[in-house]
Each structure stands twice: as structure tokens, then as C-alpha cells.
Amino acid sequence: MDRCGWCGKKIPRGRRFCSDACSERYARTLAWDQRCIKWFLLLLAVGVLALFAGALCEQNALVGGGMLLIGSDILLFPLVTPQTIALLGMRAARRAGRALGAATMAAGIWIGWF
Structure with missing residues (x-):
């Protein structure tokens, strides 16, 4: 038994989705992910830079941020x-x-401000 690509229900072998609705939701989600990847990478890079800057300057608030x-x-x-x-x-x-x-957000708050 395989699992549906969207909802995770068990389905017969050879099928990717349990219904057309799951297939459509999966396709829409993948399209949204493709549009947002640049913002994800930008925010990730800024966050990593803030982590490094906080580690170099020994500023817990910057690491937490x-x-x-x-x-x-x-x-x-x-x-x-x-x-x-x-x-x-x-x-x-x-x-x-x-x-x-x-x-991760909770850990950042804990490290930066407590």
C-alpha cells in the first residue's frame, strides 16, 4: 500500500492520490511553493547572518532575533x-x-531575551 501525496491516506499501489481534490491541492501547493522560494531563501539568509553576527558580537538578542x-x-x-x-x-x-x-521561534525568544 502506498500513501496519498496530499492527505497521507493509504491507497492502492500505482496511484499517487486518493482523489482529484487531493491531486489539485497538491498541485496548487507546489505552485505556491515555487512562487515563494525566493522569499524563503532571502529570510533564511538574513536569519543566518543575524545568527553569525550575534555570535561574533556576543549579543544574545541578535542570536535570538x-x-x-x-x-x-x-x-x-x-x-x-x-x-x-x-x-x-x-x-x-x-x-x-x-x-x-x-x-525554533520559541527557542529564539528563550535565547535572546531570557
Whole structure:
């Protein structure tokens, strides 16, 4: 048994999706991801630069701000790996990505301001 590419339900071998609605949602999500990849990479680069700058200057607030920016980037644009999509389905994989983004944001707040 394989899993639906969108919802993760078990489906017969040889099929990628359990329904046309799941196929359409998957295609729309991939198109949205392609449009937003440049913003994802830009925010990620700025967050990493903030992390390095904070480490060099020994400023916890800057390190926390960098982690907060990276976490918000992952929360807004939950781009997950194809392996995670194959394991969970895109919907659940994106939820897991958003949860990890929220955890990264919480860690950034903790490091930067507590």
C-alpha cells in the first residue's frame, strides 16, 4: 500500500492520490511553493547572518532575533523534503514543518531575551 501525496491516506499501489481534490491541492501547493522560494531563501539568509553576527558580537538578542527570523520563515513557508512528504503526505508534513518553525521561534525568544 502506498500513501496519498496530499492527505497521507493509504491507497492502492500505482496511484499517487486518493482523489482529484487531493491531486489539485497538491498541485496548487507546489505552485505556491515555487512562487515563494525566493522569499524563503532571502529570510533564511538574513536569519543566518543575524545568527553569525550575534555570535561574533556576543549579543544574545541578535542570536535570538536570528533564530526568531528563521523560525518565522519556516512557519510562513513550510518547505519540507520529498522524503517527509512520502512518509506523511504533504498536508501532515507541512504541519510538522510549521510546528518545527514555531519551536525554533520559541527557542529564539528563550535565547535572546531570557
